[in-house]
């Protein structure tokens with residue numbers, strides 16, 4: 001599959017089968033991630049690979065964080081939150097390093113890490129896997145960041161849910177570039 005086809009044919013996948021993703025494939029995804037462009041070669045991406053009990057632990061932390069934000073929530077809502085990471089056998093959480101030099105801009109580090117995320121999504125598709133980039137309030141919660149060993153002020157930009165989709169995602173119409181593009185000619 002060429003890269004243009006891969007880009008066009010990638011869609012977010014819903015629920016994944018429980019079948020695990022092999023270590024070899026996970027490493028291929030991470031290897032694709034780190035091919036992304038990054039200014040000053042700071043490699044600002046940080047990956048936390050969650051499988052097995054790691055997913056249960058993330059669910060526990062997400063439920064606890066939700067309860068801390070909304071103390072009156074019923075057990076049903078907390079259980080729903082706890083089960084969210086179990087929608088895929090693999091989650092790659094992606095964090096962004098804060099700049100340590102004045103010439104390095106945080107926005108550029110975020111852009112580079114986002115490019116790494118897209119590389120993972122495209123690599124997953126080309127390897128026959130489904131993937132879904134998710135964030136939500138949990139991605140901004142300090143307890144969740146702490147569990148993943150990120151600092152409070154570090155951005156956690158993605159939970160990439162990855163696996164073999166139960167149902168292959170249906171192609172959706174995407175709006176073209178025309179209304180978002182200005183052609184400047186001199």
Ligand SMILES: Cc1cc2nc3c(=O)[nH]c(=O)nc-3n(C[C@H](O)[C@H](O)[C@H](O)COP(=O)(O)O)c2cc1C
Nearest residue numbers: 010011012013132133134135136137157158169172
């Ligand atoms: C930064 C970012 C955050 C996202 N967060 C969520 C999310 O929390 N929940 C969700 O269902 N999808 C999330 N998505 C996925 C988008 O909703 C999805 O890419 C969009 O609907 C387009 O669908 P496609 O990926 O199939 O083209 C996120 C995507 C990005 C880039």
